[in-house]
Amino acid sequence: MFLSEYGFSYTEKNINEDVKSRQELTEIYNSYSTPTIVIGEAVITGFDLEKLKKVLDIKE
Numbered sequence: 001m002f003l004s005e006y007g008f009s010y011t012e013k014n015i016n017e018d019v020k021s022r023q024e025l026t027e028i029y030n031s032y033s034t035p036t037i038v039i040g041e042a043v044i045t046g047f048d049l050e051k052l053k054k055v056l057d058i059k060e
Contacts, residue, residue: 008056031045035047040055
């Protein structure tokens with residue numbers, strides 16, 4: 001996974017198996033799709049590589 005390749009740790013939550021995680025996704029982050037990536041105050045819905053690099057301050 002992208003985050004691991006750059007040395008970032010992360011927690012993966014399975015919304016199909018965990019009701020609490022599904023509620024968190026929809027109620028807190030107002031998202032109904034995966035992946036939804038939360039980094040601090042930033043919420044990235046879908047895999048948006050450019051936005052992810054910007055939030056993580058990755059320069060290539």
